[in-house]
Amino acid sequence: LQIGWAEPLVSLVLAMVGTAFFMLFLPVYAGRSRPSVGRPEIALGMLVGLVLDTALHGAFSTYGLVWQTGWKPMLITSALVATQWILLTTTRSTAGVGDPGPTANYGTGSAGWLAIGPFLFLQMVVFQNIARVAVLTGWPLPWAFGWTLLAQLAGLGVAVYVFSRESRNCWPLALVAGGILVAISVLSPVQHFFPAAPILLIGQICLTLLFTLVLTPRIEPLSHRGAAIVSPIWALSMILFLVLVVGYYIVYLVDLPYGNTVLETFAALVITSCALVLGSSRFRRGRPGRRAWVVLGSATAMLLLPIAGILSWQEPVATKPDGFPVRVMTYNLHSGFNAKGALDMEEIARVIEEHDPDIVALQEVSRGWVISGRLDMLTWLSQRLGMPYLSGPTADPFWGNALLSKFPIVRSENRKLLPLDLPVRRGYLSAVMDLGNGERLQVIATHFHH
Numbered sequence: 001l002q003i004g005w006a007e008p009l010v011s012l013v014l015a016m017v018g019t020a021f022f023m024l025f026l027p028v029y030a031g032r033s034r035p036s037v038g039r040p041e042i043a044l045g046m047l048v049g050l051v052l053d054t055a056l057h058g059a060f061s062t063y064g065l066v067w068q069t070g071w072k073p074m075l076i077t078s079a080l081v082a083t084q085w086i087l088l089t090t091t092r093s094t095a096g097v098g099d100p101g102p103t104a105n106y107g108t109g110s111a112g113w114l115a116i117g118p119f120l121f122l123q124m125v126v127f128q129n130i131a132r133v134a135v136l137t138g139w140p141l142p143w144a145f146g147w148t149l150l151a152q153l154a155g156l157g158v159a160v161y162v163f164s165r166e167s168r169n170c171w172p173l174a175l176v177a178g179g180i181l182v183a184i185s186v187l188s189p190v191q192h193f194f195p196a197a198p199i200l201l202i203g204q205i206c207l208t209l210l211f212t213l214v215l216t217p218r219i220e221p222l223s224h225r226g227a228a229i230v231s232p233i234w235a236l237s238m239i240l241f242l243v244l245v246v247g248y249y250i251v252y253l254v255d256l257p258y259g260n261t262v263l264e265t266f267a268a269l270v271i272t273s274c275a276l277v278l279g280s281s282r283f284r285r286g287r288p289g290r291r292a293w294v295v296l297g298s299a300t301a302m303l304l305l306p307i308a309g310i311l312s313w314q315e316p317v318a319t320k321p322d323g324f325p326v327r328v329m330t331y332n333l334h335s336g337f338n339a340k341g342a343l344d345m346e347e348i349a350r351v352i353e354e355h356d357p358d359i360v361a362l363q364e365v366s367r368g369w370v371i372s373g374r375l376d377m378l379t380w381l382s383q384r385l386g387m388p389y390l391s392g393p394t395a396d397p398f399w400g401n402a403l404l405s406k407f408p409i410v411r412s413e414n415r416k417l418l419p420l421d422l423p424v425r426r427g428y429l430s431a432v433m434d435l436g437n438g439e440r441l442q443v444i445a446t447h448f449h450h
Contacts (some may be wrong), residue, residue, distance in 0.1 A: 043215035058145030077172025112214030112336025117241030118267035131368030131376035136196035146306030167305035321436030329357035361445035392429025
Protein backbone atom coordinates (compact mmCIF):
# COMPACT_ATOMS: atom_id res chain seq x y z
CA LEU A 1 0.00 0.00 0.00
CA GLN A 2 2.79 2.43 0.86
CA ILE A 3 4.33 2.17 -2.61
CA GLY A 4 1.66 4.50 -4.03
CA TRP A 5 0.11 2.71 -6.98
CA ALA A 6 -0.96 4.73 -10.00
CA GLU A 7 -4.21 2.75 -10.07
CA PRO A 8 -6.21 3.28 -6.83
CA LEU A 9 -8.02 -0.01 -7.45
CA VAL A 10 -4.77 -1.81 -6.58
CA SER A 11 -4.65 0.05 -3.26
CA LEU A 12 -8.30 -0.82 -2.60
CA VAL A 13 -7.68 -4.54 -3.18
CA LEU A 14 -4.56 -4.46 -1.00
CA ALA A 15 -6.49 -2.71 1.77
CA MET A 16 -9.24 -5.35 1.58
CA VAL A 17 -6.69 -8.17 1.74
CA GLY A 18 -4.94 -6.50 4.68
CA THR A 19 -8.24 -6.14 6.52
CA ALA A 20 -9.03 -9.82 5.92
CA PHE A 21 -5.63 -10.84 7.30
CA PHE A 22 -6.19 -8.66 10.36
CA MET A 23 -9.50 -10.44 11.00
CA LEU A 24 -7.70 -13.79 10.77
CA PHE A 25 -4.71 -12.63 12.79
CA LEU A 26 -6.29 -11.56 16.07
CA PRO A 27 -8.05 -14.81 17.10
CA VAL A 28 -5.09 -16.87 15.85
CA TYR A 29 -2.72 -14.69 17.88
CA ALA A 30 -4.91 -15.04 20.96
CA GLY A 31 -4.96 -18.80 20.42
CA ARG A 32 -1.18 -19.17 20.15
CA SER A 33 -0.04 -16.62 22.73
CA ARG A 34 -0.14 -17.23 26.45
CA PRO A 35 -1.26 -14.13 28.31
CA SER A 36 -1.19 -14.69 32.05
CA VAL A 37 -4.39 -15.83 33.71
CA GLY A 38 -6.97 -13.06 33.90
CA ARG A 39 -4.63 -10.31 32.74
CA PRO A 40 -5.82 -7.69 30.24
CA GLU A 41 -2.71 -7.87 28.05
CA ILE A 42 -4.51 -8.11 24.70
CA ALA A 43 -6.79 -5.19 25.58
CA LEU A 44 -3.96 -3.03 26.92
CA GLY A 45 -1.78 -3.95 23.94
CA MET A 46 -4.48 -2.85 21.49
CA LEU A 47 -4.98 0.37 23.43
CA VAL A 48 -1.27 1.18 23.29
CA GLY A 49 -1.37 0.45 19.56
CA LEU A 50 -4.20 2.95 19.13
CA VAL A 51 -2.18 5.56 21.06
CA LEU A 52 0.60 5.03 18.54
CA ASP A 53 -1.91 5.34 15.71
CA THR A 54 -3.07 8.72 17.07
CA ALA A 55 0.55 9.86 17.44
CA LEU A 56 1.29 9.05 13.78
CA HIS A 57 -2.00 10.53 12.57
CA GLY A 58 -1.43 13.80 14.42
CA ALA A 59 2.24 14.03 13.50
CA PHE A 60 1.21 14.19 9.82
CA SER A 61 -1.56 16.75 10.48
CA THR A 62 -4.25 14.04 10.12
CA TYR A 63 -3.11 13.17 6.57
CA GLY A 64 -2.90 9.37 6.80
CA LEU A 65 0.36 7.62 5.93
CA VAL A 66 -1.46 5.18 3.68
CA TRP A 67 -2.15 8.00 1.20
CA GLN A 68 1.36 9.41 1.18
CA THR A 69 4.41 8.46 -0.84
CA GLY A 70 8.07 9.28 -0.43
CA TRP A 71 10.93 8.02 1.68
CA LYS A 72 9.69 9.33 5.06
CA PRO A 73 6.31 7.50 5.08
CA MET A 74 8.00 4.41 3.64
CA LEU A 75 10.66 4.48 6.34
CA ILE A 76 8.08 4.84 9.13
CA THR A 77 5.92 2.05 7.73
CA SER A 78 8.95 -0.23 7.36
CA ALA A 79 9.92 0.45 10.97
CA LEU A 80 6.38 -0.38 12.12
CA VAL A 81 6.39 -3.67 10.20
CA ALA A 82 9.83 -4.60 11.54
CA THR A 83 8.72 -3.79 15.10
CA GLN A 84 5.64 -5.96 14.68
CA TRP A 85 7.72 -8.90 13.46
CA ILE A 86 10.13 -8.52 16.38
CA LEU A 87 7.27 -8.42 18.89
CA LEU A 88 5.65 -11.50 17.36
CA THR A 89 8.87 -13.48 17.77
CA THR A 90 8.64 -12.90 21.53
CA THR A 91 5.12 -14.35 21.72
CA ARG A 92 4.95 -17.47 23.82
CA SER A 93 3.06 -20.22 22.01
CA THR A 94 0.46 -22.51 23.57
CA ALA A 95 1.07 -25.13 20.89
CA GLY A 96 1.05 -28.54 22.54
CA VAL A 97 -0.37 -27.29 25.81
CA GLY A 98 -3.55 -29.21 25.21
CA ASP A 99 -7.21 -28.46 25.75
CA PRO A 100 -7.80 -26.86 29.15
CA GLY A 101 -10.95 -28.90 29.53
CA PRO A 102 -14.58 -28.20 30.33
CA THR A 103 -13.76 -25.84 33.23
CA ALA A 104 -12.79 -23.04 30.85
CA ASN A 105 -15.88 -20.88 30.35
CA TYR A 106 -15.22 -19.72 26.80
CA GLY A 107 -18.87 -18.96 26.10
CA THR A 108 -18.94 -16.09 28.56
CA GLY A 109 -15.38 -14.87 28.16
CA SER A 110 -15.54 -14.87 24.35
CA ALA A 111 -18.61 -12.62 24.36
CA GLY A 112 -16.36 -9.65 25.02
CA TRP A 113 -14.99 -9.87 21.49
CA LEU A 114 -18.38 -8.69 20.22
CA ALA A 115 -17.62 -5.26 21.68
CA ILE A 116 -14.44 -4.72 19.62
CA GLY A 117 -16.32 -3.59 16.50
CA PRO A 118 -18.46 -0.95 18.29
CA PHE A 119 -15.37 0.12 20.24
CA LEU A 120 -13.36 0.72 17.05
CA PHE A 121 -16.35 2.56 15.57
CA LEU A 122 -16.55 5.00 18.49
CA GLN A 123 -12.78 5.46 18.51
CA MET A 124 -12.56 6.12 14.78
CA VAL A 125 -15.61 8.36 14.42
CA VAL A 126 -15.66 10.22 17.75
CA PHE A 127 -12.98 9.94 20.42
CA GLN A 128 -9.81 9.29 18.41
CA ASN A 129 -10.73 11.73 15.64
CA ILE A 130 -8.30 14.66 15.92
CA ALA A 131 -10.01 16.76 13.24
CA ARG A 132 -13.37 16.31 14.95
CA VAL A 133 -11.88 17.44 18.26
CA ALA A 134 -10.41 20.52 16.54
CA VAL A 135 -13.79 21.44 15.05
CA LEU A 136 -15.78 20.92 18.23
CA THR A 137 -13.35 22.78 20.48
CA GLY A 138 -12.28 25.45 18.00
CA TRP A 139 -8.65 24.74 18.92
CA PRO A 140 -5.70 24.73 16.51
CA LEU A 141 -4.90 21.25 15.23
CA PRO A 142 -1.81 20.62 17.44
CA TRP A 143 -3.84 21.42 20.58
CA ALA A 144 -6.60 19.06 19.46
CA PHE A 145 -3.92 16.45 18.70
CA GLY A 146 -2.45 16.82 22.18
CA TRP A 147 -5.84 16.63 23.89
CA THR A 148 -6.86 13.51 21.94
CA LEU A 149 -3.59 11.79 22.81
CA LEU A 150 -3.79 12.88 26.45
CA ALA A 151 -7.35 11.52 26.73
CA GLN A 152 -6.23 8.14 25.40
CA LEU A 153 -3.29 8.01 27.82
CA ALA A 154 -5.59 8.98 30.70
CA GLY A 155 -7.96 6.17 29.79
CA LEU A 156 -5.08 3.72 29.53
CA GLY A 157 -3.76 4.86 32.92
CA VAL A 158 -7.16 4.43 34.59
CA ALA A 159 -7.50 0.94 33.07
CA VAL A 160 -4.06 -0.12 34.33
CA TYR A 161 -4.79 1.29 37.79
CA VAL A 162 -8.17 -0.46 38.06
CA PHE A 163 -6.65 -3.80 37.17
CA SER A 164 -3.78 -3.31 39.57
CA ARG A 165 -6.35 -3.50 42.39
CA GLU A 166 -7.68 -6.74 43.77
CA SER A 167 -11.21 -7.04 42.42
CA ARG A 168 -13.37 -10.03 41.67
CA ASN A 169 -16.59 -8.36 40.60
CA CYS A 170 -16.44 -5.40 38.24
CA TRP A 171 -20.06 -4.94 37.26
CA PRO A 172 -20.54 -1.78 39.41
CA LEU A 173 -17.60 -0.18 37.64
CA ALA A 174 -18.98 -1.28 34.26
CA LEU A 175 -22.40 0.13 35.18
CA VAL A 176 -21.01 3.56 36.08
CA ALA A 177 -18.64 3.82 33.12
CA GLY A 178 -21.28 2.52 30.72
CA GLY A 179 -23.93 4.89 32.03
CA ILE A 180 -21.62 7.87 31.55
CA LEU A 181 -20.62 6.75 28.05
CA VAL A 182 -24.24 6.26 26.97
CA ALA A 183 -25.18 9.67 28.41
CA ILE A 184 -22.33 11.32 26.49
CA SER A 185 -23.39 9.60 23.26
CA VAL A 186 -27.00 10.73 23.74
CA LEU A 187 -25.94 14.29 24.53
CA SER A 188 -23.46 14.26 21.66
CA PRO A 189 -20.81 17.00 21.77
CA VAL A 190 -22.08 17.94 18.30
CA GLN A 191 -25.18 19.39 20.01
CA HIS A 192 -22.99 21.85 21.97
CA PHE A 193 -24.90 21.21 25.19
CA PHE A 194 -21.66 20.96 27.16
CA PRO A 195 -18.02 21.96 26.55
CA ALA A 196 -16.60 19.45 24.10
CA ALA A 197 -13.09 19.06 25.55
CA PRO A 198 -13.97 17.65 29.02
CA ILE A 199 -16.81 15.56 27.59
CA LEU A 200 -14.47 13.92 25.08
CA LEU A 201 -11.90 13.30 27.82
CA ILE A 202 -14.42 11.66 30.15
CA GLY A 203 -15.93 9.66 27.30
CA GLN A 204 -12.52 8.33 26.24
CA ILE A 205 -11.71 7.22 29.78
CA CYS A 206 -15.04 5.40 30.14
CA LEU A 207 -14.75 3.78 26.71
CA THR A 208 -11.20 2.59 27.41
CA LEU A 209 -12.21 1.17 30.77
CA LEU A 210 -15.18 -0.72 29.32
CA PHE A 211 -13.03 -2.11 26.50
CA THR A 212 -10.52 -3.44 29.01
CA LEU A 213 -13.31 -4.95 31.12
CA VAL A 214 -14.82 -6.89 28.23
CA LEU A 215 -11.51 -8.39 27.07
CA THR A 216 -10.08 -9.24 30.48
CA PRO A 217 -12.22 -12.14 31.80
CA ARG A 218 -10.30 -15.24 30.83
CA ILE A 219 -9.41 -18.06 33.18
CA GLU A 220 -7.26 -20.04 30.77
CA PRO A 221 -5.09 -19.28 27.74
CA LEU A 222 -7.18 -19.49 24.59
CA SER A 223 -6.73 -22.91 22.96
CA HIS A 224 -7.87 -24.12 19.55
CA ARG A 225 -11.23 -24.88 21.11
CA GLY A 226 -11.49 -21.37 22.48
CA ALA A 227 -10.41 -19.84 19.17
CA ALA A 228 -13.20 -21.77 17.44
CA ILE A 229 -15.70 -19.97 19.70
CA VAL A 230 -14.04 -16.58 19.45
CA SER A 231 -13.70 -16.51 15.65
CA PRO A 232 -17.42 -16.28 14.70
CA ILE A 233 -18.03 -13.72 17.46
CA TRP A 234 -15.07 -11.69 16.22
CA ALA A 235 -16.39 -11.90 12.64
CA LEU A 236 -19.82 -10.74 13.81
CA SER A 237 -18.16 -7.87 15.64
CA MET A 238 -16.38 -6.73 12.48
CA ILE A 239 -19.62 -6.99 10.48
CA LEU A 240 -21.24 -4.83 13.15
CA PHE A 241 -18.39 -2.34 12.79
CA LEU A 242 -18.97 -2.19 9.03
CA VAL A 243 -22.73 -1.72 9.46
CA LEU A 244 -22.17 1.10 11.96
CA VAL A 245 -19.70 2.97 9.75
CA VAL A 246 -21.78 2.59 6.59
CA GLY A 247 -24.95 3.45 8.49
CA TYR A 248 -23.29 6.53 9.94
CA TYR A 249 -22.51 8.03 6.52
CA ILE A 250 -25.28 6.64 4.33
CA VAL A 251 -27.68 9.15 5.89
CA TYR A 252 -25.94 11.77 3.76
CA LEU A 253 -27.00 9.90 0.60
CA VAL A 254 -30.42 8.50 1.49
CA ASP A 255 -33.26 9.96 3.53
CA LEU A 256 -33.45 7.53 6.48
CA PRO A 257 -35.62 7.69 9.63
CA TYR A 258 -32.67 8.14 11.99
CA GLY A 259 -29.81 10.53 12.64
CA ASN A 260 -26.29 9.13 12.58
CA THR A 261 -25.60 10.13 16.19
CA VAL A 262 -28.14 7.45 17.21
CA LEU A 263 -25.56 4.87 16.13
CA GLU A 264 -23.07 6.30 18.64
CA THR A 265 -25.59 5.53 21.40
CA PHE A 266 -26.20 2.04 20.00
CA ALA A 267 -22.48 1.27 19.96
CA ALA A 268 -22.13 2.54 23.54
CA LEU A 269 -25.02 0.30 24.63
CA VAL A 270 -23.45 -2.79 23.01
CA ILE A 271 -20.11 -2.20 24.76
CA THR A 272 -21.81 -1.47 28.09
CA SER A 273 -23.97 -4.60 27.85
CA CYS A 274 -20.92 -6.79 27.17
CA ALA A 275 -19.06 -5.21 30.08
CA LEU A 276 -21.99 -5.76 32.45
CA VAL A 277 -22.34 -9.41 31.46
CA LEU A 278 -18.65 -10.10 31.87
CA GLY A 279 -18.23 -7.87 34.92
CA SER A 280 -20.84 -9.88 36.79
CA SER A 281 -18.90 -13.11 36.23
CA ARG A 282 -16.42 -13.95 38.97
CA PHE A 283 -13.25 -14.63 37.05
CA ARG A 284 -9.86 -14.75 38.63
CA ARG A 285 -8.00 -11.54 37.92
CA GLY A 286 -4.31 -10.90 38.04
CA ARG A 287 -2.48 -7.63 38.29
CA PRO A 288 -1.15 -6.15 35.05
CA GLY A 289 2.33 -6.10 36.58
CA ARG A 290 5.09 -3.55 36.46
CA ARG A 291 5.52 -3.92 32.73
CA ALA A 292 2.09 -2.39 32.14
CA TRP A 293 3.12 0.70 34.09
CA VAL A 294 6.43 0.84 32.20
CA VAL A 295 4.59 0.64 28.87
CA LEU A 296 2.19 3.38 30.00
CA GLY A 297 5.09 5.57 31.07
CA SER A 298 6.85 4.99 27.77
CA ALA A 299 3.67 5.82 25.82
CA THR A 300 3.46 9.24 27.48
CA ALA A 301 6.64 10.15 25.60
CA MET A 302 4.45 10.44 22.51
CA LEU A 303 3.09 13.68 23.99
CA LEU A 304 6.30 15.27 22.79
CA LEU A 305 4.86 15.18 19.25
CA PRO A 306 1.88 17.51 19.90
CA ILE A 307 4.04 19.66 22.18
CA ALA A 308 6.49 20.14 19.31
CA GLY A 309 3.56 20.92 17.03
CA ILE A 310 2.19 23.52 19.45
CA LEU A 311 5.58 25.23 19.81
CA SER A 312 6.12 25.38 16.04
CA TRP A 313 2.53 26.22 15.09
CA GLN A 314 1.97 29.40 13.12
CA GLU A 315 -1.44 30.63 12.04
CA PRO A 316 -1.41 31.94 8.45
CA VAL A 317 -2.00 35.69 8.27
CA ALA A 318 -3.50 37.90 5.57
CA THR A 319 -0.67 39.33 3.49
CA LYS A 320 -2.20 41.23 0.56
CA PRO A 321 -4.15 44.42 1.44
CA ASP A 322 -3.32 46.24 -1.80
CA GLY A 323 -6.73 46.50 -3.49
CA PHE A 324 -7.87 45.48 -6.93
CA PRO A 325 -7.34 43.53 -9.12
CA VAL A 326 -8.38 40.37 -7.24
CA ARG A 327 -7.97 36.83 -8.52
CA VAL A 328 -10.77 34.51 -7.31
CA MET A 329 -10.89 30.74 -7.70
CA THR A 330 -13.60 28.18 -6.93
CA TYR A 331 -12.73 24.53 -6.36
CA ASN A 332 -14.93 21.53 -5.56
CA LEU A 333 -12.56 19.28 -3.62
CA HIS A 334 -14.72 16.14 -3.90
CA SER A 335 -13.88 15.29 -0.27
CA GLY A 336 -10.21 15.20 -1.27
CA PHE A 337 -10.43 12.44 -3.89
CA ASN A 338 -9.28 12.90 -7.46
CA ALA A 339 -11.01 11.52 -10.55
CA LYS A 340 -9.25 8.14 -10.12
CA GLY A 341 -10.33 7.79 -6.50
CA ALA A 342 -7.10 8.59 -4.70
CA LEU A 343 -6.95 10.96 -1.71
CA ASP A 344 -4.29 13.38 -2.98
CA MET A 345 -4.15 16.65 -1.06
CA GLU A 346 -0.76 17.59 -2.46
CA GLU A 347 -2.16 17.52 -5.98
CA ILE A 348 -5.00 19.82 -4.90
CA ALA A 349 -2.52 22.22 -3.29
CA ARG A 350 -0.40 22.29 -6.46
CA VAL A 351 -3.44 23.09 -8.63
CA ILE A 352 -4.28 26.05 -6.39
CA GLU A 353 -0.67 27.23 -6.41
CA GLU A 354 -0.51 27.10 -10.20
CA HIS A 355 -3.42 29.54 -10.47
CA ASP A 356 -2.10 31.80 -7.66
CA PRO A 357 -5.52 33.03 -6.44
CA ASP A 358 -6.06 35.69 -3.77
CA ILE A 359 -9.33 34.10 -2.66
CA VAL A 360 -10.39 30.45 -2.99
CA ALA A 361 -13.97 29.26 -2.51
CA LEU A 362 -13.99 25.57 -1.57
CA GLN A 363 -16.80 23.02 -1.62
CA GLU A 364 -17.08 19.46 -0.28
CA VAL A 365 -14.51 20.13 2.42
CA SER A 366 -14.23 17.27 4.91
CA ARG A 367 -12.93 17.80 8.43
CA GLY A 368 -12.71 14.42 10.11
CA TRP A 369 -15.04 12.26 8.05
CA VAL A 370 -13.89 8.64 8.22
CA ILE A 371 -14.47 8.15 4.49
CA SER A 372 -11.79 10.81 3.92
CA GLY A 373 -9.34 9.21 6.32
CA ARG A 374 -10.34 11.51 9.25
CA LEU A 375 -8.36 14.22 7.47
CA ASP A 376 -8.83 17.89 8.36
CA MET A 377 -8.67 19.07 4.76
CA LEU A 378 -9.22 22.73 5.57
CA THR A 379 -6.46 23.07 8.16
CA TRP A 380 -4.06 21.04 6.01
CA LEU A 381 -4.63 23.24 2.96
CA SER A 382 -4.46 26.44 5.02
CA GLN A 383 -1.08 25.45 6.43
CA ARG A 384 0.22 24.11 3.12
CA LEU A 385 -0.73 27.26 1.18
CA GLY A 386 -0.17 29.77 3.98
CA MET A 387 -3.69 31.20 3.61
CA PRO A 388 -6.10 31.89 6.51
CA TYR A 389 -9.38 29.97 6.28
CA LEU A 390 -13.04 30.47 7.07
CA SER A 391 -15.23 27.40 7.56
CA GLY A 392 -18.87 27.16 6.51
CA PRO A 393 -20.18 23.71 7.50
CA THR A 394 -23.50 22.53 6.01
CA ALA A 395 -24.20 18.78 6.23
CA ASP A 396 -22.84 18.66 9.77
CA PRO A 397 -20.10 20.55 11.63
CA PHE A 398 -17.48 18.52 9.76
CA TRP A 399 -18.41 18.94 6.06
CA GLY A 400 -19.36 21.84 3.84
CA ASN A 401 -17.99 25.03 2.26
CA ALA A 402 -14.94 27.14 3.10
CA LEU A 403 -12.92 30.15 2.04
CA LEU A 404 -9.18 30.70 1.83
CA SER A 405 -8.17 34.34 1.61
CA LYS A 406 -5.01 36.42 1.44
CA PHE A 407 -7.10 39.45 2.45
CA PRO A 408 -8.26 40.23 6.01
CA ILE A 409 -11.87 39.14 6.63
CA VAL A 410 -13.96 41.96 8.15
CA ARG A 411 -17.13 39.99 8.83
CA SER A 412 -18.76 36.74 7.78
CA GLU A 413 -21.87 34.59 8.16
CA ASN A 414 -22.82 31.02 7.37
CA ARG A 415 -26.45 30.42 6.42
CA LYS A 416 -28.60 27.41 5.53
CA LEU A 417 -30.26 27.01 2.14
CA LEU A 418 -33.70 25.55 1.51
CA PRO A 419 -34.93 22.88 1.47
CA LEU A 420 -33.83 21.78 4.94
CA ASP A 421 -34.82 18.11 4.47
CA LEU A 422 -32.05 17.18 2.04
CA PRO A 423 -29.82 14.26 3.12
CA VAL A 424 -26.82 16.57 2.60
CA ARG A 425 -28.00 19.99 3.70
CA ARG A 426 -26.72 22.96 1.71
CA GLY A 427 -25.73 26.47 2.67
CA TYR A 428 -23.70 29.50 1.73
CA LEU A 429 -20.72 31.19 3.36
CA SER A 430 -20.55 34.97 2.98
CA ALA A 431 -17.51 37.08 3.85
CA VAL A 432 -16.51 40.71 3.42
CA MET A 433 -12.83 41.14 2.57
CA ASP A 434 -10.75 44.24 3.29
CA LEU A 435 -8.76 44.82 0.12
CA GLY A 436 -6.97 47.89 1.44
CA ASN A 437 -7.09 51.40 0.01
CA GLY A 438 -10.58 51.73 1.47
CA GLU A 439 -11.94 49.00 -0.83
CA ARG A 440 -13.96 45.96 0.22
CA LEU A 441 -15.28 42.89 -1.57
CA GLN A 442 -18.08 40.54 -0.56
CA VAL A 443 -17.52 36.91 -1.52
CA ILE A 444 -20.21 34.22 -1.27
CA ALA A 445 -19.20 30.56 -1.47
CA THR A 446 -21.91 27.97 -1.96
CA HIS A 447 -22.61 24.49 -3.27
CA PHE A 448 -26.05 23.89 -4.76
CA HIS A 449 -27.80 20.53 -4.75
CA HIS A 450 -27.66 18.57 -7.98
